Amino acid sequence: xxxxxxxxxxxxxxxxxxxxxxxxxxxxxxxxxxxxxxxxxxxxxxxxxxxxxxxxxxxxxxxxxxxxxxxxxxxxxxxxxxxxxxxxxxxxxxxxxxxxxxxxxxxxxxxxx
Amino acid sequence: xxxxxxxxxxxxxxxxxxxxxxxxxxxxxxxxxxxxxxxxxxxxxxxxxxxxxxxxxxxxxxxxxxxxxxxxxxxxxxxxxxxxxxxxxxxxxxxxxxxxxxxxxxxxxxxx
Numbered sequence: 001x002x003x004x005x006x007x008x009x010x011x012x013x014x015x016x017x018x019x020x021x022x023x024x025x026x027x028x029x030x031x032x033x034x035x036x037x038x039x040x041x042x043x044x045x046x047x048x049x050x051x052x053x054x055x056x057x058x059x060x061x062x063x064x065x066x067x068x069x070x071x072x073x074x075x076x077x078x079x080x081x082x083x084x085x086x087x088x089x090x091x092x093x094x095x096x097x098x099x100x101x102x103x104x105x106x107x108x109x110x111x112x113x
Numbered sequence: 114x115x116x117x118x119x120x121x122x123x124x125x126x127x128x129x130x131x132x133x134x135x136x137x138x139x140x141x142x143x144x145x146x147x148x149x150x151x152x153x154x155x156x157x158x159x160x161x162x163x164x165x166x167x168x169x170x171x172x173x174x175x176x177x178x179x180x181x182x183x184x185x186x187x188x189x190x191x192x193x194x195x196x197x198x199x200x201x202x203x204x205x206x207x208x209x210x211x212x213x214x215x216x217x218x219x220x221x222x223x224x225x
């Protein structure tokens with residue numbers, strides 16, 4: 001089955017620690033995205049990548065970093081510089097081009113205390 | 114700047130009643146339009162999308178939406194609500210470069 005895998009489902013970290021969230025897709029999509037979801041705020045774009053070895057900042061990139069070394073993988077690192085990292089993180093992918101929808105992973109809920 | 118407005122963060126309907134969730138976008142360029150559904154602690158699932166052609170779009174689970182360019186709207190409807198429709202619904206738009214803009218979501222509650 002083709003799809004997007006995010007792991008782990010739940011993640012707990014202490015304040016001051018960096019943490020990396022995994023996102024893997026086997027849909028052969030060129031474009032991948034990371035969103036942050038907070039109650040009542042919809043989805044906010046953190047980073048996106050349209051091709052391997054290239055990525056762009058989204059609306060709330062501060063305190064986050066990404067890499068895109070392989071087409072299938074787009075890991076997100078939440079650094080200690082992110083002031084309020086506790087949130088639900090969603091990874092998505094899509095075919096590059098006009099009008100194609102995004103496919104979403106199941107999400108990772110990160111709690112930092 | 115592009116934006117998407119979903120009127121009503123919470124909507125409550127009775128089982129069997131009409132579901133109407135509102136979405137308006139602000140852009141002079143007609144976008145590609147999407148509705149997604151999200152169940153608690155899960156990812157988003159595509160319900161339907163409008164790209165070109167017929168302005169009334171049918172999706173999964175009996176939902177449909179109509180693109181009205183003059184009103185810059187893409188409201189989601191379902192004739193008869195089912196308990197399983199209780200979820201959060203997101204409207205989204207995209208333009209030419211694979212960047213998507215999401216509304217803040219509408220939580221649908223279905224009363225028995």
